Amino acid sequence: MDLNDNTMKFNVQDDSIDADAGDVLFTVYHALEEKGYNPINQIVGYLLSGDPAYIPRYKDARTLIRKIERDELIEELVRSYLHEHGKEKE
Numbered sequence: 001m002d003l004n005d006n007t008m009k010f011n012v013q014d015d016s017i018d019a020d021a022g023d024v025l026f027t028v029y030h031a032l033e034e035k036g037y038n039p040i041n042q043i044v045g046y047l048l049s050g051d052p053a054y055i056p057r058y059k060d061a062r063t064l065i066r067k068i069e070r071d072e073l074i075e076e077l078v079r080s081y082l083h084e085h086g087k088e089k090e
Contacts, residue, residue: 021076024064031061047074 025043032039035058046054047070055062065073 021068021072022080024068025073025076027059028055028061028065031056031059034058046070 028043029039032042032055035056037056042054046052046065050070052062052066055065057063
């Protein structure tokens with residue numbers, strides 16, 4: 001028996017690296033809007049609970065939003081808000 005005793009390396013492409021939090025939020029927002037939901041309420045529900053049931057499968061929105069950690073989504077929202085509104089306070 002010729003057994004290969006070397007450790008083999010298995011690489012999995014991480015799709016979450018390709019996903020931009022801002023783009024995902026916009027895509028999910030539009031999917032929720034098209035389905036007749038209040039997008040803000042649904043996204044907040046997801047961010048607070050972590051329950052993907054707040055996001056529909058429509059246009060693959062649920063899969064997309066789950067590729068990014070919730071803290072990264074919140075960070076994007078805070079950064080965007082401060083960028084937009086921070087200039088007004090100067």
